Amino acid sequence: MSTLMKAQSVPLQLPEKGFGRAKDILPFLPFSKTELWRQVKNGKFVKPIKLSAGITCWDYALVHNWLTSHSTSNQNNDDVNQRHSVVVNEKVCEGGK
Secondary structure (H helix, E strand, C coil): CCHHHHHHCCEEECCCCCEECHHHHHHHCCCCHHHHHHHHHCCCCCCCEEEECCEEEEEHHHHHHHHHHHHHHCCCCHHHHHCCEEECCCCCCHHHC
16 A cells, blocks of 8 residues: 555544644634634634734634534534544535535
């Protein structure tokens, strides 16, 4: 088995420390990029950190806290729990479909 094939079956996990851009956190969130920004604007999601005019990032620890608080308070949204650990290159759509 090639190294690339091995990497595809390794679960992708959200780091506990550091910072990530939208593309890094979206696979773990139960909504799209558009909804991410809507949630930020409405104060319902973690406020990002602006590093420069073109670079915005989120603190992984705060994203983990948000995921934990929303997965325990919203039992009907299993998609949040599923996105804590997704497999690289596995297609994950909104609503777990």
